[in-house]
């Protein structure tokens with residue numbers, strides 16, 4: 493590794509963030525139909541700094557979205573509390589932009605209107621023309637300008653997802669909460685959305701705090717400062733928080749060859765996947 497790169501990696505390690513999100517001893521239980529109580533996550537403590545990008549990964553059903561929803565305010569902790577910029581979260585708010593797995597678009601509104609309505613309700617002091625420009629810019633960014641008059645029912649899964657992304661980006665919140673935001677996208681679109689996300693983050697002088705749920709280890713490494721690995725539920729806890737000390741700006745093609753990338757990739761894979769090899773023993777092959 494060359495000296496400059498070593499220096500950049502060392503600087504990444506020293507980065508200090510001012511606190512933004514604090515999840516304090518959070519336990520979340522749900523009453524199920526037969527009235528039994530199911531505890532999804534237990535005693536979670538997590539601090540996310542302002543301008544930090546943190547990904548949450550873990551097996552399906554371990555409680556990633558539940559934890560995320562306690563930050564968005566959609567779920568109230570059974571025990572513990574969540575604060576965002578020192579204020580206790582009591583419900584959703586315009587300081588937090590959310591992209592859900594299921595898009596959550598208003599079905600009776602066009603793509604343009606879905607984004608415009610969000611901008612209109614949050615950026616109240618902008619003029620109509622300014623709001624229009626913001627919507628147009630964000631639709632262009634996600635490559636949907638040509639489809640802006642379509643209704644959600646007339647869109648593919650990936651297009652719905654891109655509309656939801658444009659809507660969240662357009663209101664430019666101080667905290668972006670992304671729940672598998674790129675899951676429905678093809679590899680090429682996904683890659684360009686990663687770049688767009690980091691571009692927006694850079695435009696905001698890296699002051700926007702981003703928490704993202706993902707199943708994709710490469711995505712988590714490319715985007716994040718830290719990756720939170722969760723244990724399986726019920727009563728899921730945080731297994732480990734892994735630092736991603738890779739220099740920014742990151743180039744997808746280049747970072748994969750860095751020893752630091754390979755080491756962190758191996759580490760995350762090891763934490764998530766128990767069996768890394770496929771045993772051939774006892775398998776019959778036709779000749």
Ligand SMILES: Nc1ncnc2c1ncn2[C@@H]1O[C@H](COP(=O)(O)OP(=O)(O)OP(=O)(O)O)[C@@H](O)[C@H]1O
Pocket residue numbers: 522523524530532550551552553554555556557558559725
């Ligand atoms: N409203 C609810 N009522 C009852 N149980 C719930 C509720 N919401 C979530 N759960 C349960 O909590 C657990 C965690 O769910 P959650 O959606 O947070 O998992 P996840 O890690 O995001 O999963 P995936 O990766 O598959 O999206 C699951 O067992 C789920 O069934």
